[in-house]
Amino acid sequence: MLTLNNPLLSVLVELQxxxxxxxxxxxxxxxxxxxxxxxxxxxxxxVTAMLLADELVHRGVSIDVEQVLxxxxxxxxxxxxxxxMPRTAITYFGAETxxxxxxxxxxxxxxxxxxxxxxxxxxVNYEERSKPEARLVKxxxxxxxxxxxxxxxxxxxxxxDEFWEVARNPDFQLEGPAKxxxxxxxxxxxxxxxxxxxxx
Numbered sequence: 001m002l003t004l005n006n007p008l009l010s011v012l013v014e015l016q017x018x019x020x021x022x023x024x025x026x027x028x029x030x031x032x033x034x035x036x037x038x039x040x041x042x043x044x045x046x047v048t049a050m051l052l053a054d055e056l057v058h059r060g061v062s063i064d065v066e067q068v069l070x071x072x073x074x075x076x077x078x079x080x081x082x083x084x085m086p087r088t089a090i091t092y093f094g095a096e097t098x099x100x101x102x103x104x105x106x107x108x109x110x111x112x113x114x115x116x117x118x119x120x121x122x123x124v125n126y127e128e129r130s131k132p133e134a135r136l137v138k139x140x141x142x143x144x145x146x147x148x149x150x151x152x153x154x155x156x157x158x159x160x161d162e163f164w165e166v167a168r169n170p171d172f173q174l175e176g177p178a179k180x181x182x183x184x185x186x187x188x189x190x191x192x193x194x195x196x197x198x199x200x
Contacts, residue, residue, distance in 0.1 A: 007112035017080045024084040036148055038079050046072040049140035059177045067133040071126050074119060077109055078102035129173055139172045139182045146189045153196045
């Protein structure tokens with residue numbers, strides 16, 4: 001029987017915070033509360049990454065879809081402890097400090113789970129982009145961000161131009177069909193954005 005002393009349940013309870021944790025980038029730009037939670041973003045990344053991976057498999061690319069999904073689900077778990085630090089925080093803390101804090105938080109969250117080494121390895125893979133699966137998840141992370149921006153702009157939001165900068169010359173270190181697929185989707189997103197009209 002599960003109790004609060006059970007490591008699995010403890011992690012599940014802690015990760016519930018991500019459902020209520022606001023994505024800071026939207027708050028800093030005046031978007032209303034409830035625009036998007038970290039968990040909602042993780043869902044979007046997972047769906048995007050799954051669809052990308054399945055399309056690549058269909059095109060004959062060898063990719064570990066299970067690993068893609070696992071990385072997608074856990075890539076933001078650390079934020080349950082350190083919060084959603086915006087890019088501006090890097091100016092003050094430095095990229096390495098932020099990375100170290102998030103890595104330590106993830107390690108602490110999973111430390112009592114039987115598969116703690118697997119979860120830490122998946123997280124390190126994502127941070128270092130050491131395998132194609134992690135690179136694909138990073139691309140999915142950016143695509144989900146831009147899909148959210150597009151939805152906000154279609155609803156009338158303005159002043160979100162800076163988010164589109166990531167779509168200009170992204171380097172996800174993808175190759176072949178993966179690089180082509182992601183580039184095609186980013187171009188389609190840019191085209192859809194142009195339909196929103198001036199001032200977007």
